Amino acid sequence: xxxxxxxxxxxxxxxxxxxxxxxxxxxxxxxxxxxxxxxxxxxxxxxxxxxxxxxxxxxxxxxxxxxxxxxxxxxxxxxxxxxxxxxxxxxxxxxxxxxxxxxxxxxxxxxxxxxxxxxxxxxxxxxxxxxxxxxxxxxxxxxxxxxxxxxxxxxxxxxxxxxxxxxxxxxxxxxxxxxxxxxxxxxxxxxxxxxxxxxxxxxxxxxxxxxxxxxxxxxxxxxxxxxxxxxxxxxxxxxxxxxxxxxxxxxxxxxxxxxxxxxxxxxxxxxxxxxxxxxxxxxxxxxxxxxxxx
Numbered sequence: 001x002x003x004x005x006x007x008x009x010x011x012x013x014x015x016x017x018x019x020x021x022x023x024x025x026x027x028x029x030x031x032x033x034x035x036x037x038x039x040x041x042x043x044x045x046x047x048x049x050x051x052x053x054x055x056x057x058x059x060x061x062x063x064x065x066x067x068x069x070x071x072x073x074x075x076x077x078x079x080x081x082x083x084x085x086x087x088x089x090x091x092x093x094x095x096x097x098x099x100x101x102x103x104x105x106x107x108x109x110x111x112x113x114x115x116x117x118x119x120x121x122x123x124x125x126x127x128x129x130x131x132x133x134x135x136x137x138x139x140x141x142x143x144x145x146x147x148x149x150x151x152x153x154x155x156x157x158x159x160x161x162x163x164x165x166x167x168x169x170x171x172x173x174x175x176x177x178x179x180x181x182x183x184x185x186x187x188x189x190x191x192x193x194x195x196x197x198x199x200x201x202x203x204x205x206x207x208x209x210x211x212x213x214x215x216x217x218x219x220x221x222x223x224x225x226x227x228x229x230x231x232x233x234x235x236x237x238x239x240x241x242x243x244x245x246x247x248x249x250x251x252x253x254x255x256x257x258x259x260x261x262x263x264x265x266x267x268x269x270x271x272x273x274x275x276x277x278x279x280x281x282x283x284x285x286x287x288x289x290x291x292x293x294x
Contacts, residue, residue, distance in 0.1 A: 038063045039083040039155055044073050044099070045117070046091040050140070054086065054117065057144045062151075070094035074102075082112060084155055089118040089125070097132060104133040113154040117142065123193065123280045130189040131277055137192075164212060165191075167199040174199050175291055178218035180206055180235060181253070182227045186276070190222065190253070193280035198287070206230040210238050217244065220291055225254035225261070236268045249290035253278060 041062045045051050051066040058064050065080065067073045071093055073085075085103070089096035096116055103109045113135040120126070126137045135154040138146060165187070167176065176199040179190045187202040194200045201216055203209065207229045221239060225232035232252055239245045252265055252273035265273065271290040274283050 040065065040080065041151070042067060042073055042076070042082040042085045044068075044070060044086065044091070045088040047088070050088070050117070054147070057147060058151075061148070070096075070099040073099070077109065084151060085112055085114045086117050086151075087114055089116055089120045089129070097128065100129070100132045100134060115150055115154065117147075126192060127189045127280060128277075130185050130192060133185050164204075164208070165202045166216070167195070167201055169199055172199060175219040176201060176216070177220045177222055177287065178203065178213065178216055179222040179253075180204075180209060180227070180232075181224040182206070182229075183224075186224070186253075189278075190283075193278075193283055194287070197284060206235060209235055213239070213242070213245070219248065220287055221248065221250045222253055222287070223250060225252055233264060233268060236265075236270060240269060249287075249293070251286060251290060253283075 039062050041058060041064050043051060043054055043058075043064055044067045045054070046068050048068070051068065055064045055066055065076060065082070067076065070087075070091065087096045087099060094102075096118065100114050103112065103114060110133075114133065116126075116129050116134050116137045117140060118137065119140045121139055129137055136150045138150055174197065177194060178201045179187060179194075180203045181187050181190070182204055184204060187204060191200045191202055201218060203212060206227050209230060221235075223232040223235050230238075232254065236250055239248065239250060249271040250269065252270055253276060254273060255276040262273065271293070272286050274286055
C-alpha cells in the first residue's frame with residue numbers, strides 16, 4: 001500500500017515537472033517586451049520642461065532621445081538614425097525652419113518624418129513649415145492623444161493607390177475644392193489653408209484625374225501647372241470635356257507666371273491664378289470670389 005502511494009506521488013511530481021517544462025518553453029517562445037525593437041524618436045526643444053513633459057508621454061512606447069539644440073541633434077544623427085523627429089521652431093542657434101531645410105536637402109535624412117511641436121500658431125509659419133517638408137504641425141499645449149495619433153500616422157503611413165485624400169464630411173454643406181499638385185507638402189499646405197472653410201480633396205497623381213473627378217464633382221479645381229505626367233493646361237482641357245464642369249471655376253496655383261502662360265490659361269477658361277509660395281488669406285479670397293461668380 002505504502003509503495004503504491006509513493007508511486008502515485010512520484011508520478012504526480014513527474015507530471016508537474018513536465019507541465020512546468022512546457023510552460024517554460026512557452027515563455028521562451030514569447031518575445032519579451034524589452035526585446036521588441038522600438039522606433040527611435042529625436043525630440044529637440046530648448047525648453048527643459050517641454051523635453052521632460054513630452055518624453056514622459058512617449059517613453060513607454062518609443063526610445064526617445066532628448067536634445068536641447070539642433071546642433072546636438074546633427075552630432076547624434078551621425079551615429080543614431082531616428083525613425084521620426086519632433087522639432088521645436090523657435091530655438092537659439094539653428095531654428096526649426098533652418099533645421100528641417102538642412103535635413104531635407106541631405107539625401108540620407110530627407111525621408112525621416114519631421115513633426116513640428118511649437119507654440120507658433122500663425123498660418124504663414126505653419127504653411128512655411130509644411131512647404132519645407134514637415135509631416136505635421138502640432139500646437140503647444142497639445143494632448144497626449146493628438147501627439148500619439150500624429151506619430152503613429154507618420155511612422156506607419158498608409159497611401160491611397162492614387163494618393164487621393166478625400167474630405168469625408170458628408171453632412172456639411174460647405175463647397176468642395178479639388179487640389180492637384182505633385183508635391184505632398186504643397187497639398188498639406190493647401191489643406192491647412194482651406195479646410196475650415198471648404199471641403200478639400202487632394203490628388204498627387206494627375207494621371208488618375210479623369211476617372212476621379214467623375215465621382216467627386218468638386219465646386220472648384222485648384223491646379224498646379226508644372227507636374228509630371230499631365231500638366232495643368234492638359235487638366236483644364238480634360239475638365240472642359242465634361243458638360244457638368246463647363247462653368248466650374250479653375251484656379252492655377254503655380255510658381256510660374258509668364259505672360260504667355262497666363263494668356264494661354266485665360267484662353268482655356270481659367271478663372272485666376274495664385275503664385276507660390278501663396279498667402280493663405282489671398283488664396284481663400286481668390287477661391288471665394290471665383291465661387292461667387294460661378
